[in-house]
Amino acid sequence: VDTPLAPKIRGFKIKNHHQILSTGISTSLAHMTNKRKRQEQPWWWSTLEGDIVSHGGFLHPSIGFSQETRTLEIVDPVPRSDEAAATIDKNVGTEGNHEAIMMMRIPKASMITFDLAVALLTPWWPNVKECVHDLQASHKLYSSIWDVLLALALAYTVDTPTATAREDRLARAYIATLPQDSKAYLNAVPWRWSQHDLETRLGGSTLLNRARQTQQGIQNDYSALVEAFRSSTSGNQAVTAPDEVIFPVSLENYGDMMVVVSSRAFVIDTNTDTQQPEVALIPILDLCDHCRG
Numbered sequence: 001v002d003t004p005l006a007p008k009i010r011g012f013k014i015k016n017h018h019q020i021l022s023t024g025i026s027t028s029l030a031h032m033t034n035k036r037k038r039q040e041q042p043w044w045w046s047t048l049e050g051d052i053v054s055h056g057g058f059l060h061p062s063i064g065f066s067q068e069t070r071t072l073e074i075v076d077p078v079p080r081s082d083e084a085a086a087t088i089d090k091n092v093g094t095e096g097n098h099e100a101i102m103m104m105r106i107p108k109a110s111m112i113t114f115d116l117a118v119a120l121l122t123p124w125w126p127n128v129k130e131c132v133h134d135l136q137a138s139h140k141l142y143s144s145i146w147d148v149l150l151a152l153a154l155a156y157t158v159d160t161p162t163a164t165a166r167e168d169r170l171a172r173a174y175i176a177t178l179p180q181d182s183k184a185y186l187n188a189v190p191w192r193w194s195q196h197d198l199e200t201r202l203g204g205s206t207l208l209n210r211a212r213q214t215q216q217g218i219q220n221d222y223s224a225l226v227e228a229f230r231s232s233t234s235g236n237q238a239v240t241a242p243d244e245v246i247f248p249v250s251l252e253n254y255g256d257m258m259v260v261v262s263s264r265a266f267v268i269d270t271n272t273d274t275q276q277p278e279v280a281l282i283p284i285l286d287l288c289d290h291c292r293g
Helices: 017-022 043-054 082-090 114-121 128-137 145-159 166-176 182-186 195-202 206-236 251-264
Strands: 002-004 024-028 063-066 071-074 092-095 098-105 266-270 277-280
Touching: 043 166, 114 128, 114 145, 114 166, 128 145, 128 206, 145 166, 145 206, 145 251, 145 277, 182 251, 195 206, 206 251
Parallel strands: 002 024
Antiparallel strands: 024 098, 063 071, 092 098, 266 277
16 A cells, blocks of 8 residues: 655554555655755665665665654665666555655565564563463453563563574564653653642643553553563572572663654554564654654
């Protein structure tokens, strides 16, 4: 499914999950007037692009990343090697009276999904999937199971040394796409504020209780994860009490990554078992403005 983009690949909304799974993002060549010389791309760009292409995806070679605005942009001249031109030509279509080309196609294999999160966490927590499903079934989770697993996997990546697995490389490259001043961005969410700031800024409004509920709910989710991990692994470690089992993910980083998931994720499908929306983080694409749902 092709989705029109604004001239600068900004300010559009994607609400249909089928648009994400096929990720047919196209824009008219006549609109590609944001002529700028290509900047040197950050290290994570080649990592993500390589993963996307190796799994059958596509990024138009004229797409670049602006370090200044931290958004995608169209650059000129368009670097068209013979191979790139052949790939592009396969994606040429028409949009009204204009020639249109596919700008990107992000395969599900290159997204930060529930399954990728489980793959990241399993070497550390072998039965993480079953434990989190049990927490959900017993109504011990405030957040959705998708948000919890994605946030936990990203926080685990932040809190642990680099690994050689492909999932680890993908997760670290994705984390590197976050704003450089991440703390300012992450702490802008009301539920990350101190009680004093909540009272000062939201006192007297209905948002105060909502922010406090979210704050407490995410803290409770974290505590439930720690308890489930210790209960499921203490028997396999040289310890005498579950409290001695070290949980390698900090509450602060778990909260940080929960902000990332809640603000940047796309709905990509509806789970057939739970009928809940399945969300994922989509590298490159989520550098565009978008909304979940």
